Amino acid sequence: MTGGVTGGAARVRVPVGEDAERWVTRAGCRRVLIVVHNVTSATRLLDVLPLFADDLRVQLFATCTGSSPFLAGVPELLARAGLPVLPWEQARDTPFDLVVSASYGGELDALQGKLAVLSHGVGYNKRLATPDTGHRTPDTGHPSPVFGLSPDWLLADGRPLATATVLSHPEQLDRLRAACPEAAPTAVLAGDPCYDRMLAALPQRALFRRALGVGPGQRLVVVSSTWAPRSLFGGEPGTDDLLPWLLSRLSAELPADEYRTVAVLHPNIWYGHGPGQVRAWLDNARRAGLDAIPPLDGWRQALIAADCVLGDHSSVTYYAAAIGIPVVLGAFPQQDLDPDSPVAALGRTAPRLVRRDSLRAQIDGAITAHDPGRYKEQAEQTSSSPGESAALLRRLFYGLMDVPEPEGHPALLDPLPLPPYKPARRTAPVRVLVGEVGADPPEVSVVRYAAVGDEPAPDAGCEAAHTVVDEETRETGRLRVADVVVRYAAEDDPRLGPPAAWTAEALDRHPYCALVAYVDGPDRCVVRTRAGDLVRLSAAAAADGRADLCDPAAYASALHGWLASGRSLEQSLPGITVRTGVAAHRVAVERLAP
Numbered sequence: 381m382t383g384g385v386t387g388g389a390a391r392v393r394v395p396v397g398e399d400a401e402r403w404v405t406r407a408g409c410r411r412v413l414i415v416v417h418n419v420t421s422a423t424r425l426l427d428v429l430p431l432f433a434d435d436l437r438v439q440l441f442a443t444c445t446g447s448s449p450f451l452a453g454v455p456e457l458l459a460r461a462g463l464p465v466l467p468w469e470q471a472r473d474t475p476f477d478l479v480v481s482a483s484y485g486g487e488l489d490a491l492q493g494k495l496a497v498l499s500h501g502v503g504y505n506k507r508l509a510t511p512d513t514g515h516r517t518p519d520t521g522h523p524s525p526v527f528g529l530s531p532d533w534l535l536a537d538g539r540p541l542a543t544a545t546v547l548s549h550p551e552q553l554d555r556l557r558a559a560c561p562e563a564a565p566t567a568v569l570a571g572d573p574c575y576d577r578m579l580a581a582l583p584q585r586a587l588f589r590r591a592l593g594v595g596p597g598q599r600l601v602v603v604s605s606t607w608a609p610r611s612l613f614g615g616e617p618g619t620d621d622l623l624p625w626l627l628s629r630l631s632a633e634l635p636a637d638e639y640r641t642v643a644v645l646h647p648n649i650w651y652g653h654g655p656g657q658v659r660a661w662l663d664n665a666r667r668a669g670l671d672a673i674p675p676l677d678g679w680r681q682a683l684i685a686a687d688c689v690l691g692d693h694s695s696v697t698y699y700a701a702a703i704g705i706p707v708v709l710g711a712f713p714q715q716d717l718d719p720d721s722p723v724a725a726l727g728r729t730a731p732r733l734v735r736r737d738s739l740r741a742q743i744d745g746a747i748t749a750h751d752p753g754r755y756k757e758q759a760e761q762t763s764s765s766p767g768e769s770a771a772l773l774r775r776l777f778y779g780l781m782d783v784p785e786p787e788g789h790p791a792l793l794d795p796l797p798l799p800p801y802k803p804a805r806r807t808a809p810v811r812v813l814v815g816e817v818g819a820d821p822p823e824v825s826v827v828r829y830a831a832v833g834d835e836p837a838p839d840a841g842c843e844a845a846h847t848v849v850d851e852e853t854r855e856t857g858r859l860r861v862a863d864v865v866v867r868y869a870a871e872d873d874p875r876l877g878p879p880a881a882w883t884a885e886a887l888d889r890h891p892y893c894a895l896v897a898y899v900d901g902p903d904r905c906v907v908r909t910r911a912g913d914l915v916r917l918s919a920a921a922a923a924d925g926r927a928d929l930c931d932p933a934a935y936a937s938a939l940h941g942w943l944a945s946g947r948s949l950e951q952s953l954p955g956i957t958v959r960t961g962v963a964a965h966r967v968a969v970e971r972l973a974p
Contacts (some may be wrong), residue, residue, distance in 0.1 A: 389467040395439055396466070396474050407491040409439035410477040412461065413493060417483035418448040419647040419675060421500040422457050424482040426605075427459070427573040428498070430794050431774040435786045440464075440525075442472035445486025453649040456674070461656040466783035477781045484528060489536035494780040497528075501695035502572065502702075502762060503530035503552050505721040524712050526718040529556050529791075534563040544776055549764045555720055568776055571769030573793055575762050578680050578703060581796040588685040592640060592671075593803025593902075595929035597685040597963030598920070600640045601630070605693035609906040610713035622710050622735060626690070627831060628738040631668035631808075636828040637934055640669075640745075640804055642682050644696055647675040659926075661716075668830035668852070669804035678799045687861035688743050690733060698723050701730065702759040706734045706750040708742060722761040729755070769793070787918060803902065803929065805868070807850045808832045809858045809931070813842035814941035822956040824938040846894075846943055848937055851886070863939050865893045866933045880972065883908035894944070897936035905932040906972070907939060913949050914974050917941070920955075920966040928965055934958060935967045 394403040401407060412432060415420045432438050442463040444454050458465045466474065468486075477492030482500040524616030525532045529552070534541055547553055547565045551852050557564045581588075594600045603626070610614035613623060630641050643662065650658055662672055673679045683689065683700045692711040701707050705709040707726075710733040717724040731746055733739075765772060774791035778784065785791070808830045813824035827842070846863035849855070859865060865886055876882045879898035886896040887908060899905040903919040917935040919928035938958040943949065949969075959966045 383423075389465075391470045392464055392466050395464060396441070397470070407434065408464045410437055410783060411475070411493075411618070412459075412478045412480065412777075412781070413439050413466075413471060413474075413476045413491065414440060414442045415471075415479060415481040415486070415488065416442060416454060416458065417485045419453040419457055419651055420450070421482040421485075422454070423647070423676060424498055424500040424574060424810055427479065427793060428480070431560065431777060434789060437783065441466055441471070441474075441476075443468055445488070447481075447486035448483075450648045450651050452654070453675075455615040477783075478777055480777070484533040484541070489541055495541065496544040496546060496776065496780060497542040497567075497864060498546045499512075499528060499548065499572075501721065502575070502698045503548055504555070505717050506693070506725040507716055507718065518604075520623060525744060526555070526559065529559045529718070529944075531560045531562070532794050534560045538562070540566045540700065540950045543780060544567050544568045546570050546773070546776070546933060547721075548575075548769075549761050551761055553720065555718065569764055569946065570770075570772035570776055571765035571767075572763040573769040574680070574775065575699065575702065576767055576769045577793050577796055578699065579766055580793070581684055582703065584681075584796070584798070585684050587798055588630045588681040590643065590926070590929065591799045591801055592682065592685055593801070594640045594685065595963065597961050598638060598640050599743070599747065600642070600682075600685050601634070601702070602686040602689045602691075603641065603643045604683075604689050604694055604696045604700070605643075605645050605649065605711075606692055606696070607652065608682070608716070610711060610716060611646070611694070612690070612692040612711040613649055614711070616702050622733065622917055625689070626710060626733070626739070626763060627665045627670075630670060631742040631807040631832055633738060633917040634743075635961060636804070636810065636830055637826075637930055637963070638804060639666075641671075643670060643672045644679040644682055645672065645675065646694060646948060648697075650675045663729055664808070664832040667806065667808040668832045669806045671802065671804065671923070677797075680796055681799055684796075684878060688747050690743075693723055694929070695723075697763070698726055698758065701726055701755040702762045704752050704755065704759070708746045708756075719758055721765055722758055726758055729758075753967065756882070762896070772935075801902075803931070806852045806931075808829050808864070809853065809855060811847040812846050812848055812864075812937040812941075813865035814844040814846070814937070815842055815946075817941060817945045817947070819947065819951065822841060822942070823879065823929040824941050824956060825959040826934055826937050826941060827960070828934060828937065842942060846937065846940060846944070848933060859890055862893050864895050864896045864897060864933075865890045865935055866899060866905075866936065879906035880908075880914055880974075883914065895936060895940045898934060899932045901927075901932070902929060903927040903932060905936055908937050909943065909949070911949075912974060914972040915949070916968075916970040916972050918968045918970070920968065929967050930958075930960060930963065935965070938967070939969070 432511035434559045434870040440846035443466045472490045479493040479495045482498045507524040540563045689707045712727040771793040811831045813827040848864040851867045
């Protein structure tokens with residue numbers, strides 16, 4: 381089988397290839413080949429690339445086996461890595477000092493060099509059909525073997541395929557010895573670099589939460605799914621498909637200012653069905669404020685920041701449990717797992733998500749009842765050497781190349797970067813329930829729900845309700861019945877003009893709304909009422925000086941609720957307290973020149 385991504389491409393001439401010695405600048409380097417199967421396996425390989433940093437003796441290369449059905453996204457990933465990419469045929473013809481893979485797919489036995497194979501998830505847990513090499517072990521019709529722990533994957537012509545089979549915990553070695561004793565001598569315990577990067581970043585949790593726009597009093601809910609029909613995101617015919625119910629309840633039951641929602645989906649979902657299709661499937665949820673985390677960047681930061689993970693038998697869900705995050709399982713096909721694996725054990729321990737109960741109650745119950753030590757065993761089985769994988773893996777890699785490790789600097793993994801600030805954005809109409817309005821001191825309670833589909837927002841216990849519509853909504857017809865119209869832009873956006881100009885024009889464009897709001901910062905907005913009053917609403921900073929991260933549109937709704945109750949603008953000066961759930965936001969009310 382030839383590489384579908386690099387197969388047929390022109391052979392590289394430098395730094396390897398015909399007459400390469402004429403063109404290279406640094407000659408005589410040790411050659412290390414990074415073998416990419418698909419985007420999923422590449423994520424683990426990207427974790428370990430820094431172990432070769434600052435070594436002038438090493439030249440890195442990349443190739444793709446072309447054997448995976450999930451090849452989309454690989455060319456872009458290889459370009460991002462910035463390494464010389466060899467066509468598969470040239471990779472097979474070229475001798476290397478070290479070959480590193482995070483999958484057993486493809487004709488790895490055709491490569492020339494000592495092979496180290498890492499897991500691309502949290503150990504080896506899933507059953508998967510026999511490898512797609514075309515010439516190793518024939519399909520016998522028996523139940524699928526455990527990926528990475530059976531002869532079907534580990535042996536070529538009866539001999540171990542890898543020089544080093546990298547494991548993260550002795551329990552994997554025990555299962556390896558039972559399933560494929562011939563490969564057991566190649567096993568090396570070297571920890572889990574993905575887990576180590578997460579452990580190192582745990583102190584950054586508060587910063588990751590702020591990057592996602594999670595403010596005090598908000599709970600971050602992560603929806604996590606692996607791929608395949610029996611996953612949480614899957615839809616196997618004849619089974620109870622929980623996903624439509626879950627996506628609808630996220631917006632119908634979770635108040636916008638009390639919960640933040642993101643989705644972490646397996647790369648095989650993204651690249652198997654296409655990013656555009658995934659976004660289309662999530663369209664209502666995304667317009668209601670859910671963010672789908674890109675498959676390469678940010679998912680670990682989201683897990684660290686989470687208050688609860690709604691997941692399945694994915695490595696992502698297991699990592700969440702290992703770092704102490706409450707998890708609720710929306711799907712968990714035990715038949716797809718090795719019953720002796722830690723992930724299968726998680727399925728026997730974690731609570732299950734059921735559609736007959738309130739989604740919010742199940743999330744809140746999981747958070748409230750969570751014991752930090754509940755998944756202590758899962759954490760211990762993630763890695764037998766937490767925090768040490770960089771040193772162990774570099775020692776292994778350089779030992780296989782038979783060269784000493786670089787002197788003068790320790791083996792280090794890259795820290796998880798701080799993601800850009802990205803708060804929830806709701807372009808679907810928002811139904812706002814106004815609770816108690818107090819006059820002394822001025823105070824308004826609001827509960828906001830994104831209104832998508834035919835799902836009605838709860839209205840029990842509210843004194844009044846109104847609708848807020850983003851001017852950039854797809855549902856433009858709703859702008860005609862909006863009580864409040866909102867726009868998000870920088871104060872100096874030249875397309876819109878200053879807030880005073882836009883608000884005046886917006887009132888003319890939307891003659892039936894009572895108030896318009898121009899949100900020009902994370903904690904402020906400019907509001908113009910139908911009576912012509914122009915007002916700046918600014919939330920007071922926290923005690924540490926950081927900005928309040930509540931959506932300023934909530935402040936505009938509070939002011940609308942205040943005025944709709946019969947109170948005057950003057951009575952709200954110099955400020956009101958806006959309550960969203962358990963959080964209280966002190967908002968300054970400042971008159972501006974019309």
